Amino acid sequence: MDEMTRLRELRADAPVPDRAGLAPGRERLTDAIAGNGGRRTLALRLRPMLRDWRIASLGAVVAVTAAALVITQVVGTSAPAPSAPATVVGDLDLSSPAAALNRAADHLERQEVPPEPRADQWIYTREVDAQQAQQWEELPEAIRKKIPMAYSPDQWVPYDDKAAENDASDTDYRTARESYRIAAALPEDPEALLARLREVFPTGSGPDGAPEAKDEHSFRALAVLLESYPIPPDALARIYRAMATVGGVKVTDHLIRDASGREVIAVTRKYDESDSRREILIDPVDYSYAGNRDVVTRTHEVPAPEGLAPIVQKRGEVLIDIARTHAAVVDAKGQKP
Template sequence: MDELTALRELEADAPALTADARAAGRARLADAMAKESRRAGVLSRRLVLRTGFAAAAAAAVTGTVVVATGDRGGPRLTALSAAQVLDRAADRSRADGAGMPVPRSDQYFYTKEITTRTMIEGGRTKRYSDEIWLSVDGSRPSRYVYDGRIQDDPPLTEHEVRWPPTEYAKLAELPTDPDELLALFDASSSGGIATYMDFLMLMRDPRVMPPGLQAAAFEALAKLPGIVLDDDEVDALGRHGIGVSYPGMTIGLVFEQDTYAYLGLRLEGVKGARAVGKELVGGEKYVEVKGRVKAGVVDEIGQRPR
């Protein structure tokens, strides 16, 4: 994403990140989106380009969703905006994260997800199981298992900088005030789509975050101008949810309808497309949804939380 600008200093006395660090962040974003396409296709250009964004943003309106809530008089219908859904998801995140233990630097973040990919034409559906072991401090190799295919990533080098960070200690340095967090992400990405994508990257890994950080991320997204609700979404486990995304984007967050718990991501892509200049030609369009099965902290690769 060539519109990313210099990252703002994480602390007042911290040196600015180098051009190499910024390039590494862009490369990691591109690599992560490639992984989301399961290395079998190419994601829609709307994930990485601003083509048509201005028109889409101008035409977008704030969405609402009608949910049932209970009171003494029985259930009633309430219309919620995207911002209200995200704020309720933040409340749920804080409740779920209460008392979460701090991982040791020599441990691993573990995540297991179920993914379903449905082809737009023909409705063929394939189901995947993914597992990730991510080094807590980046000093050890990490492992990604996509549909049985194993990819081992080397430890972070001394000068390698990831944005957003994945190391627990660096995540703990991020502000948990949503206004401060949004300002930091805006400064590092020039705002708009780039800021939105950075927050999605923060949601992707790791799954275990310092207290209050995920909640602050949801509240910061609620303040992002133009954030909208999608139609009723169903994750890979069949759970009905509320989708939240950015105008013109084909990737978004999904929350459970009743509890506002974060379920995972939904994205649209193209399998088998080929690039002709700046355009993608051919291929089969698909919709892919992810449902988190388990997340936790373990001592070594191959181990799973009880």
């Protein structure tokens, strides 16, 4: 047994602080601070090289040059242990998407809208993605050199990125400044808001993939924008109210553990043509975007290249597990708040 395994087992029975119990008091406190709700969590789409939002792990990128290596890795093991089921947790009502998301929207509408970042500023984010980190570490050095990126939990992108704005090759990717202005201009009416996002983030056709049905398209478009920074709080409120109206959207009736160990709200929707679901994770205190997961909904086999055994994905297995733990506007690349 290695030292890290021993260390994890030594602390396995250590209690985790209950964020749900702290949420009501923290929310009242942050509402009183400076009149603007305290924490301002930033969101950002960090993966312009990934052409499909559903391909979120590095393994999918690496597959182009190392398919045999990546296909043999079992991505994820089992879902993190959730908190005890409870439809009402503290002041949170998780009985339905409307109950949870409309409460989040009510909170966000009370927050002061911060100024738009300056054109010369940068967006810093840090994300916990143990699966991606492990895949990167296990890659042979020769393959790493062929990949046009290196894995790092810390990322910086310029707020004003004119070169990326002019690149139309990825229909999902928008720069930080584009995302801010798209979000700020979204209409109040949920149906009109969803129609606008389906226009901004079009569905596939032909070689780009099969077209999505309306509700799946809407949920994907919402998920893409929620990864972005900046999103003003009033715009985020409109986004959450619209999300609650999308067909097939559910909310887990208890807080779940994200990749960093935090307790978060999970808003979910099963993929129409897949045995898995996408989960959008939301902080239960300030209702900011907290990450995303893909979870298997039915045990099934995934075909493998000829000569390799198929991979069995079990119900509850977490395929993608990303937690955004830090985000800020900074004045220079490499700077941390």
